[in-house]
Amino acid sequence: xxxxTFSEKKDTRSGFGAGLLELGKTNPNVVALCADLTGSLxxxxxxxxxxxxxxxxxxxxxxxxxxxxxxxxxxxxxxxxTFANFSTGRVYDQIRQSIAYSxxxxxxxxxHAGLTLGEDGATHQILEDIGLxxxxxxxxxxxxxxxxxxxxxxxxxAQHKGPVYLRFGRPxxxxxxxxxxPFEIGKAIVLSEGADVSIFATGHxxxxxxxxxxxxxxxxxxxxxxxxHTIKPLDEKAVIQSVSKTGCVVTAEEHQLNGGLxxxxxxxxxxxxxxxxxxxxxxxxxxESGTPEALLVKYGLDSKNIVEAVTRVMQRKKALV
Amino acid sequence: xxxxxxxxxxTQVRRDIVRMVHAHQSGHPGGSLxxxxxxxxxxxxVMHHQPSPFSMDGNEEDLFFLSxxxxxxxxxxxxxxSGYFPVSELATFRAINSRLQGHPxxxxxLPGVRMSSGSLGQGLSVAVxxxxxxxxxxxxxxxxxxxxxxxxxxxxxxxAIMFAAAKKVDNLIATVDHNNQQIDGTVQDVxxxxxxxxxxEAFGWDVLQMNGNNTEEIIQTLKxxxxxxxxxxxxxxxxxxxxxxxxxxxxxSHKWHGVAPNDExxxxxxxxxxETLGDY
Numbered sequence: 001x002x003x004x005t006f007s008e009k010k011d012t013r014s015g016f017g018a019g020l021l022e023l024g025k026t027n028p029n030v031v032a033l034c035a036d037l038t039g040s041l042x043x044x045x046x047x048x049x050x051x052x053x054x055x056x057x058x059x060x061x062x063x064x065x066x067x068x069x070x071x072x073x074x075x076x077x078x079x080x081x082t083f084a085n086f087s088t089g090r091v092y093d094q095i096r097q098s099i100a101y102s103x104x105x106x107x108x109x110x111x112h113a114g115l116t117l118g119e120d121g122a123t124h125q126i127l128e129d130i131g132l133x134x135x136x137x138x139x140x141x142x143x144x145x146x147x148x149x150x151x152x153x154x155x156x157x158a159q160h161k162g163p164v165y166l167r168f169g170r171p172x173x174x175x176x177x178x179x180x181x182p183f184e185i186g187k188a189i190v191l192s193e194g195a196d197v198s199i200f201a202t203g204h205x206x207x208x209x210x211x212x213x214x215x216x217x218x219x220x221x222x223x224x225x226x227x228x229h230t231i232k233p234l235d236e237k238a239v240i241q242s243v244s245k246t247g248c249v250v251t252a253e254e255h256q257l258n259g260g261l262x263x264x265x266x267x268x269x270x271x272x273x274x275x276x277x278x279x280x281x282x283x284x285x286x287x288e289s290g291t292p293e294a295l296l297v298k299y300g301l302d303s304k305n306i307v308e309a310v311t312r313v314m315q316r317k318k319a320l321v
Numbered sequence: 322x323x324x325x326x327x328x329x330x331x332t333q334v335r336r337d338i339v340r341m342v343h344a345h346q347s348g349h350p351g352g353s354l355x356x357x358x359x360x361x362x363x364x365x366x367v368m369h370h371q372p373s374p375f376s377m378d379g380n381e382e383d384l385f386f387l388s389x390x391x392x393x394x395x396x397x398x399x400x401x402x403s404g405y406f407p408v409s410e411l412a413t414f415r416a417i418n419s420r421l422q423g424h425p426x427x428x429x430x431l432p433g434v435r436m437s438s439g440s441l442g443q444g445l446s447v448a449v450x451x452x453x454x455x456x457x458x459x460x461x462x463x464x465x466x467x468x469x470x471x472x473x474x475x476x477x478x479x480x481a482i483m484f485a486a487a488k489k490v491d492n493l494i495a496t497v498d499h500n501n502q503q504i505d506g507t508v509q510d511v512x513x514x515x516x517x518x519x520x521x522e523a524f525g526w527d528v529l530q531m532n533g534n535n536t537e538e539i540i541q542t543l544k545x546x547x548x549x550x551x552x553x554x555x556x557x558x559x560x561x562x563x564x565x566x567x568x569x570x571x572x573x574s575h576k577w578h579g580v581a582p583n584d585e586x587x588x589x590x591x592x593x594x595x596e597t598l599g600d601y
Contacts, residue, residue, distance in 0.1 A: 055488075063446045066443050066446020069446075070446065071451070073435050074379065098436060101437045
């Protein structure tokens, strides 16, 4: 198991804010829209530096999505910012009709995704957004794992022509991806090579997967840990390559099991390489108020749950032989 | 272009509409016929636009967004007659493998269309966005949009109406087709809009009114609307029309909102709409 350490914790939303500011300096076509959550989305630096390219839309997300779609006509690259709940479910038809079906170059940037939003509770903790967005034809879906990766992803998506859903979060989280690591859409990152099981993780749970890998190593299990930051398009080659070697899979995500990363991996494997899979995620339930860590423990999204899933899936693999 | 010439084109457009909807027994003739004078005048007499080669960005061009996308037969006819694509393609409306989808879309690459529409209530936001980009680009062209009156029941419109006034989007001329008809009956019966003029004015728009079935009045009102742009307020034209205008038995009834004429009805309709530019 490759050793991962971190010297600081930072929120992924701040990575977005930093990336957006960088884009403001380098790409005059980048514009930003926000629905009364500028501070929460860390868009204030962009707003201050480029006031003429920042559009405060008020608490009116449907209109914001339509305006963003319209702004692409004439060459702008709009980045919309609000919570993940209001970036997806609330405006699904606006995204479907005016952005996805119309093929518009809009970047839907969504903070406070998942349980780790914490104390605000289930009204704001969307766990269905990856599913909603990945079902839309042509939509790219990205869920980076730390501050540095979120910043790099924010910069990278401006180069991609077409709609993108970029999902990030609120809590302070270990920063372990190298600062200058380039971000390639759709390219999985093997964080640690292993032989016994493939762990595919996205978002905040990548760090939990690393912690699980360390515990597994102590148990004599060699886990291959892969960071799937792009859920769509899925890096099918990387998945198949890893699973061909390990023969069993655990997926981990801060999302419903229905419609998430695990669901995408199961679809791929059932078609090309049927393999035992155990999935770590939220099982058909809403969240609740609590600290991020307490919620991850209660809903079974901790490193311990990944270790247990590995134990189960390895037994299933053994039973096949 | 003279009023007489515009009316001749409009008659052919109405003929196209009825034939298109009849051909595959599907589509929305009522609103299409009612707005024919307006959309034809806009494209042939008012807007500065370049049909070919079509540019999605439309920089330095006036833009038009059709929010009530179900009146696509009208728009397709006007686009084809303006030179965006061959008029022969009108025969494919609503058929399989056509670029002329039931509701307008960019997805099949039809020149002239910049946004999918038909899921009602979304077009004004899009038009506002396009107008903002024109401002950022220093492009002095105008953005036009058309909306149904029943469509204003969708809340997103009022978000956009509020935004456009608050942010002084004054390079935008929206038009509401006020025919007082929607699928389930009159707008008043289904969900009354109340005093529409007072509502737009209260939201901070510059409001004009016109008879949308009078070419001369359309020309004059659009001229006036353009003079009202650039003065800090978005402009809306409340346009009274008769649904089904130009075909006597389709007029003034919501029954022809989304119903195709049969062979006999087509014949009767075409007798009232003489061929002026040649059928497709």
